[in-house]
Amino acid sequence: MAALIIFTALLVGSISVLVVRLSVSLIFWISKTPENKALVFKRYFPYYIIGLFTLCITLIVIAQNSLLATYYFCFIFITALLVWRYELRKPFKTIENNITPKTPQHPETP
């Protein structure tokens, strides 16, 4: 029985993480400047997180404030924040990135 509970929890958890991960990736895919992560974050993160929060709160209320639902949606919310954090820290992959520039890079202008 315990094994079944653990298995179900892991399965539901994994699927949820995957869905959240996909939703965050989708934001980057649809944005016009996915390489500019700071801009994507500035433009879309507030609306994404407000939307997710509203959805979580609504579903907790629909579930009549059940403890399980509260924990689950808190998990979803925290996962979303961590996925965003991961996305922002991860370097942006492009074909251009794999080619080493032949010309020396100019120093950044202040």
Place this chain on the structure above:
Amino acid sequence: MKKLILFIAALLFSTFFYNQSLGLNLFLFSILTVIILLINNKSHFKNRKTLAYAAVYLATGLTMFFNSSSLSIIANLVAFFTLIGHLSETKSSIYVNWLNGLYTTIAGFFHRNFANISVKKETNNTSIKTKIHYRYWAKIIIIPTVILVTFIALYKNGNPVFSNLIEQIDFEFINVQWLLLAGVGYYLFNNIYAPIEVEPATEYDLKTSNTLSKTASFSIPKLQQENQLGVILIALLNALIILYLITDLAFLASNNEIKASLYSAQVHNGINALIASIVIAILILLYVFRGNLNFYDQNSTLKRLAFTWILLNLLLVGSIVFKNSEYIYYFGLTYKRIGVMVYLLLAGIGLITTLLKISTVKNNWFLFRVNTQAAFVILIVASTINWDYQITKFNLNHAQSMDFGYLYNLSDNNTLLLNAQIDSGTLDEQAIRLIKTKYNKYVYQLKTHNWQEFQYDNFKIKKK
């Protein structure tokens, strides 16, 4: 120091709210929030508007203590978002304040953290330092705790006096849920102490002014046609509303003695349609005066007709207020009837601000900004009134007829008043029995309240 304050605030948060219903705790939480915001945003609190929002927020917390109603909770929440949003950007509109307030509350800490990620990447040393910091704290806390617990267990077996002493220490009030709630409190205070903003929305709001300006598509022949259409349309609507008001006045004058069924049908069917007509009237005016027609030299007739129509619509609002007041006088106050009054008040404000918009050549953003502010003020004022108490008081003392079932089913806010009515001799035996049951249940509930859940009624029953 900042972290310590947030830590203490988190512990207080859990103490206030863990396993408690709302009462005094919401007011204490409001005070705590204002203190945290004040410590971290001292310069903002020199602004009068900020002080006013803080005072409004505290007042809504206090209304929860006095009124204990859902409206007080909503008003407190809205005032909370308004204050925090205002601290994030003092010049933004109130609806942007709500957005910023909500965003700060749910993700302020992460926003600041994300914004710093690029900076952190450049300085790798910082991350190394952080790792060492965590390990250091883990060592400092975990190793002594494990050793201490082991020794306590050993000494407990060696000495019965020490064993008794250890067993007397009661940490029952701290459990996993309590700690989790404290964690939520820490997250909340960590989010709000330095308010942040939703940049795209705030920037757009700051860029958008209230005044209209002439666009490149300004064309006299086109505007002439639009003006003609507007004059004909609004003149016809004016004629129609005058006719309606005359017939309405005749109806009101002919019905000296009110008939319940007729009046009920009149009010229920009529008011909804009339309110819809006022909203449509505002929308038509907004459409007609949406752009260049405001700058057309020969628009004075159209403007006069529009002002007349607004004034006639205000008269219509007055007639509905009169009908609803009569209905209230004969059949008593209910939430629905109060709702109609609030709706009419908002419609009246909407009409006046539309008049201002047309006369001072403002855009629709002006209308939206002023009306959301008006709605906020009405919400705050409405939350200060103990509606259940006032409804009961009015229906018992002034209404011509009264539905006892309705009063009985209201919240506990009217229980003490209903109980005081028992001796008046106006109630039948069944009603008295119901009131006594409600009263006993409520008093028991009040007496079993913890200090966090205290309401004003707790002090009222103590006096008795």
